[in-house]
Amino acid sequence: MIDFLTEHQLYVVLSIVLIVWVGIVVYLVRLDRKVKELEQTMKRDR
Amino acid sequence: MMSAVKFGAVGLITLVIIAGLSIPLSSSPRGWLEFPLIPGLEEKARNIFFHVPTAWTTVVAFLVSMFYGIRYLRKKNLDDDLKSSISAGLGLLFCILATVTGALWAKFNWGSFWNWDPRQTSIFILLLIYGAYFALRSAVEVDEKRATLSAAYAIVAGLTVPFFIFIMPRMMSGLHPGAKGDASGAGPLFESRMMAANMRVLFYISMIGFNLLYVWLFNLRLRVARMNHQRLSNS
Numbered sequence: 546m547i548d549f550l551t552e553h554q555l556y557v558v559l560s561i562v563l564i565v566w567v568g569i570v571v572y573l574v575r576l577d578r579k580v581k582e583l584e585q586t587m588k589r590d591r
Numbered sequence: 592m593m594s595a596v597k598f599g600a601v602g603l604i605t606l607v608i609i610a611g612l613s614i615p616l617s618s619s620p621r622g623w624l625e626f627p628l629i630p631g632l633e634e635k636a637r638n639i640f641f642h643v644p645t646a647w648t649t650v651v652a653f654l655v656s657m658f659y660g661i662r663y664l665r666k667k668n669l670d671d672d673l674k675s676s677i678s679a680g681l682g683l684l685f686c687i688l689a690t691v692t693g694a695l696w697a698k699f700n701w702g703s704f705w706n707w708d709p710r711q712t713s714i715f716i717l718l719l720i721y722g723a724y725f726a727l728r729s730a731v732e733v734d735e736k737r738a739t740l741s742a743a744y745a746i747v748a749g750l751t752v753p754f755f756i757f758i759m760p761r762m763m764s765g766l767h768p769g770a771k772g773d774a775s776g777a778g779p780l781f782e783s784r785m786m787a788a789n790m791r792v793l794f795y796i797s798m799i800g801f802n803l804l805y806v807w808l809f810n811l812r813l814r815v816a817r818m819n820h821q822r823l824s825n826s
Contacts (some may be wrong), residue, residue, distance in 0.1 A: 547698070550699065551699060553636045553760055554633055554634035554635050555612070555637075557634070557638070557695065557696070557699050558611070558612060558634060558637040558638055558641070559612065560695060561638050561641050561642060561692045561696065562612070562641055563607055564688065564692050564695065565641055565645060565688050565690050565692065568684060568685075568687065568688045568691075568747055569804070569808075570685055572681075572808065576811060576812060576815060579751065579815050579819070580815055583815065583818055583819055583822065586822065587822065590822070591606065
C-alpha cells in the first residue's frame with residue numbers, strides 16, 4: 546500500500562480528498578441520526 | 592442567502608477537486624492549464640488545495656465559537672450557547688481532518704506519519720483542548736450553568752488558537768512550511784514563490800469553498816439543535 550502510494554503520488558492526493566470526504570459524511574450521518582430521533586419523538590408527542 | 596452558500600460550497604469544492612487533481616504538472620509551465628513542478632513536492636503539491644483549507648476552517652470555527660461564547664456571557668441567551676458549541680464541534684471535525692490529512696502527507700514528504708513536529712504537536716494540543724470542551728459540556732446537567740462554564744472555556748480556548756496555529760509552529764524549527772529557518776521563506780507555503788498564479792487562485796477558491804461548507808454545516812446543525820431545544824422546552 547505504502548509502496549504503491551510512494552510510486553504513484555497522485556493517489557496520495559486522492560487519499561487526502563477521500564479523508565476529507567469521509568469526515569464530512571460521518572458528520573452528516575450523525576446529523577441524520579439526530580433528525581431521525583427528533584422525528585420519532587415528535588411523532589410520539591402527537 | 593443560504594442557497595448561495597450551498598451552491599457555492601458544492602460548486603467551488605467540486606471545481607477544486609477536478610482542477611486540483613487533473614491539471615498536469617510541467618517543469619516549464621505555460622499558461623493557466625499547467626502547474627509548476629515543485630522539486631520535492633511534485634504531485635503532492637496538490638495536497639495544499641485540501642489540507643490547508645481544513646486547517647483554516649478549524650481556526651474560523653474555533654474563533655466563531657469564542658465569539659458566541661462572549662455573546663452568551665453578555666446576553667445570557669441560550670441560542671448563543673448552541674451556536675458556540677456547534678461551531679466548536681465543527682472546528683473539532685476540521686481539526687481532526689487537518690491532522691489526519693497532514694499525517695498522511697507527512698508520511699510521503701517527511702518519512703513518517705507522526706514525528707512530533709512543532710506543527711503536529713500544536714494541533715494535537717488543540718485537539719486535546721477542544722476534546723476537553725466537550726467533556727466539560729457533558730459533565731454539567733443544568734443548561735444555564737453548562738452554558739456559562741463552556742462559554743468561559745470557549746473564550747480561553749479560543750485565545751490559545753492563534754498561538755498554536757500561527758505563532759508556536761513558526762517560532763520553532765521543524766519540517767512544516769513556515770517553520771523557523773525554512774529555506775522557502777518565512778511564510779506558509781501558499782505565500783511562497785514556488786506557487787504559480789493558477790495554483791494560488793485555485794487555493795483561494797478552495798479556502799472560500801471550505802468556509803462556505805462550514806457555514807452550511809453550521810446552519811444545518813443549528814436548525815436541528817433549535818428544534819430539539821424547542822421540543823424540550825415545550826414538554
